[in-house]
Amino acid sequence: MQVIDTELADVKILEPKVFKDERGFFFESFNQLKFAQAIGRDVVFVQDNHSRSSKGVLRGLHYQTARPQDKLVRVLRGEVFDVVVDLRHGSPTWGRWEGHLLSEQNKRQLWIPGGFAHGFLAMSEDAEVAYKVTEYWYPEHERTLLWRDPDLAIVWPLTGQVLCSPKDELGGLFADFDVSNFSY
Numbered sequence: 001m002q003v004i005d006t007e008l009a010d011v012k013i014l015e016p017k018v019f020k021d022e023r024g025f026f027f028e029s030f031n032q033l034k035f036a037q038a039i040g041r042d043v044v045f046v047q048d049n050h051s052r053s054s055k056g057v058l059r060g061l062h063y064q065t066a067r068p069q070d071k072l073v074r075v076l077r078g079e080v081f082d083v084v085v086d087l088r089h090g091s092p093t094w095g096r097w098e099g100h101l102l103s104e105q106n107k108r109q110l111w112i113p114g115g116f117a118h119g120f121l122a123m124s125e126d127a128e129v130a131y132k133v134t135e136y137w138y139p140e141h142e143r144t145l146l147w148r149d150p151d152l153a154i155v156w157p158l159t160g161q162v163l164c165s166p167k168d169e170l171g172g173l174f175a176d177f178d179v180s181n182f183s184y
């Protein structure tokens with residue numbers, strides 16, 4: 001497995017070693033020991049999530065104000081543009097975003113610590129995303145940051161109409177982000 005640092009400290013891309021033969025392919029999609037070595041600490045995942053999105057669906061940007069979820073994200077089918085925003089007050093990259101293409105082809109996994117908001121845009125006709133999280137979902141702590149917040153200025157590779165949930169269309173602005181009500 002190759003571990004690739006990103007522009008945002010602690011966010012990492014994990015690229016598995018894929019073994020191909022005449023039958024197809026094999027790779028370790030998760031190995032506790034290698035994963036802990038890659039990110040430099042032990043984590044316990046408590047929930048696995050799986051979603052399917054049509055092209056143009058945009059989910060996020062989500063975070064939990066308490067009980068933050070570390071996430072390990074990968075794509076089983078199709079391709080997404082996966083975005084993280086650094087919400088860690090005091091971080092040199094606070095308020096900065098970055099986006100990565102995760103696809104069925106590249107099999108890249110994105111490691112996102114809890115101090116980040118997360119979202120993605122489905123780039124293929126269908127995109128199935130699977131991710132492991134280290135905390136349960138607490139709707140009372142869940143917040144959405146607006147994907148088209150002009151201050152964040154995320155450059156989404158849009159090719160047409162965007163389809164968001166009503167909750168995500170009503171996401172908050174980064175300017176209103178309450179640092180005092182965010183633990184990670």
Ligand SMILES: Cc1cn([C@H]2C[C@H](O)[C@@H](COP(=O)(O)OP(=O)(O)O[C@H]3O[C@@H](C)C(=O)[C@@H](O)[C@H]3O)O2)c(=O)[nH]c1=O
Pocket residue numbers: 049051059060061062118119120136137165
């Ligand atoms: C997130 C979540 C949702 N749900 C339910 C609530 C709702 O009825 C339905 C769909 O929820 P949402 O619209 O919030 O799903 P979605 O927009 O896909 O939410 C996800 O977005 C990505 C970007 C993330 O990073 C995830 O952590 C998660 O927030 O599923 C659960 O039962 N458990 C969960 O853990």
